[in-house]
Amino acid sequence: MSHPYQALIVERHKHPLHAGKPAHFDAQGQGENPICGDAVHVYVSRKGMDVYYETEGCAIMNASADLMADAVAGKTPEQVEQLHHDFEKLVTTGEENPDLGELNALAGLAAYSSRIRCATLPWSALAEALHHV
Known part of the structure; x- marks a missing residue:
């Protein structure tokens, strides 16, 4: 991961915008994630796709949750599903996608397969929230 991206991940971990x-x-x-102990709880107001979260885990998961909340704001459930798909592709291939904006900060995880689940866990929780209404 390049330096500016590392700085963004650290910043969002230390100073989240959507935590709580x-x-x-x-x-x-x-x-x-029973392997590392990461845990996330996502709260969604479907009108406006306003997302908040509570996490217990690593900086990557926390930053991913916060950046996810930014990315999905104002989107439809269908658009969120597409972003989720695009994000999964980003972290598994490392290929950046202009539609993902700051989420591209996590592209470097493709080189660290054991950390991909850290980044995708908030997205899985969001998908659960949207599909079990």
């Missing part, structure tokens, strides 16, 4: 449980939400999902 909101007062109002109409869907929620969670995910755990």
Whole structure:
């Protein structure tokens, strides 16, 4: 991962914009990675696709959750599903996608297969929230 991207990941881990449980939400999902102990709980207000989360885990997962919340804001469930698909491709191939914006910071994870699940866990929790309404 290049230096500016590393700085973004550290920044979003230390100073998240979307962390915490909101007062109002109409869907929620969670995910755990028993291998490393990462855990995430995602809260969604489907009107406006407003996403917040609570995490316990590594900087990569925390940054991914925060960047995901930015990326999906205002999107439809179908658009979120496409972003999820595009993000999975990004972290497994390393090929950046202009549609993913700052999420491209996580492209370098393709070289570290054991860390990919850290980045995709928030997305899995979001998918659960949107599909179990």
